Amino acid sequence: MIKLFSMKNQKKDGSDAPKQGSQKRASAAQLRITKDINELTLPKTCDTEFPDPDDLLTFKLIICPDEGFYRGGRFVFSFKVGPNYPHEPPKVKCETMVYHPNIDLEGNVCLNILREDWKPVLTINSIVYGLQYLFLEPNPEDPLNKEAAEVLQNNRRLFEQNVVKSMKGGYIGNVYFDRCLK
């Protein structure tokens, strides 16, 4: 155990006037995201966009599936990594309107590792693969878009047609989907 204070070096003069400050060291969240990003291995169907390369906490992921219901489409997700990363998962939203059982029309995504099953050992890469998987295997068991989920469960052909129709730009029921083909 060290003796922290010797009586001699006691004087600390703090000027009590607070100064607008900043930390000279990157935060633990920043150190971690630097590592996550530097080691990101994207599948060939995915790409990223960093509006400001100095800010690794805000970026977009673009997924262009090459198989499954959604092949040929282009879907953009926004990522926001908060100061409590990796204790808390990043906030992810789908910016492209998509006809999908696990993504609602406001862009909320139902992916377990984004909420209830998030663990600090998971990385941005895990989320990228999770999202990519959602396009290969949409899961009608955990619906966010209930209508789409019901169609997928009861009539796969119709579901496939609806997906194609929505990606070309058009109405499914009374909801209009913007064209999102690559």
Added chain:
Amino acid sequence: MTVAVAMAVEWGARWVEVRKLLERPGPFTHPDFEPSPDTLKMMQENIRVLVIGAGGLGCELLKDLALMGFTNLHVVDMDTIDLSNLNRQFLFRKKDIGRPKAEVAAEFINQRIQDCHVTHYYNKIQDFDDEFYRSFHLVVCGLDSIVARRWINGMLLSLLCYEDGMLDQSSVIPLVDGGTEGFKGNARVILPGLTSCIECTLDLFPPQINFPLCTIAHTPRLPEHCIEWVRLLLWPKENPFSEEMPIDGDDPHHLSWIFEKAQKRAAEFGITGVTYRLTQGVVKRIIPAVASTNAVIAAACCTEVFKLATSACTPMNNYCVFNDSDGIYTYTYEQEKKEDCVACSQVPQELLVSPSDKLQDIIAILTDSLRYQMKKPGLQAMVDGKTKSLYLHSPASIEEKLRPNLKKTVEELGLRDGIEIAVADVTSPSTVLFKVKLKK
């Protein structure tokens, strides 16, 4: 007249018990401890203690420290007083509702405890810079936020000075951290750079409970699911107050709106139990506070501050858990420092460069030298409090944007003496820190 005399006598005898601890040796005194009347004087005249948080724990901490003899106290808190605080945050009265906690707490202590001076800051801890934090001998935390704890932990670690890889112990500012959750609590002593830190033990904090989004959206079963539905799905869709207005858990209009919508949702699904209180709890993620737990944890923390400041006794080593939900249970153990902790395992290594070196030369040092043998290092510098990406190997979109930096010199990139560069590489489990040293 008689009253005044009685008071004077009482204050006069005030330090009798503290003196017994500081002016005599004992079986538990620290080996280096020299009993002396000067210690009390030093404690009263020189030691600057920063208390972070003026809430449930903060009120207890300030009262305990002031009564113990510390006279130079500082308190930071960004909150204002709410009616619901008054049952346990005993420095506040009904007339104080709406005022900053730090200000009222300081006023109360300054008025009540002779010779004690509390300076208050109605601020976020992030508003202050390293110079401010360096001016304290000790920091005590009574916080309910993990983000804030991680921030102050990072700040105190960044103040450490190393000479030839050896820690300069005079740069260590101990952090005494208290936390409570209902009937459970913990107190711990962190000597930044020497013992385990907040980041080492991040998995001790219970993860936030997040319900699956699809359950919230379509199959709610609990009143909390209904409140979360309004918070996460309905609010961003309806923007009831104005476009892009985030939810303010302290705004009663916001809470009432959420409460009403959640009640409707609950009725639709035949769920009972949505109350205004629960709404507030879910939105603000409140964990019920128990006054007695706060008192115990704050007392433990202040005892540690006293020990660290005076060396009268060896400090706790280093983590104490407490639980009084069913009888009383308490246990103290040594929380070990994590070898690869992103925050505290890092002794920034010196990176000797000349101003004319190019970034690619620096990367070559990291990959080619026997000492580092990195594979694909990604470099990010911290310049004037902002992160600046120097070079990253992936993803392609960012690599392309940063590639021109490879040909730029240290000078052109603005890498001054003392600037820290975080280097991430697959060969190390966490990011490694370097400190730029310019060749003369």
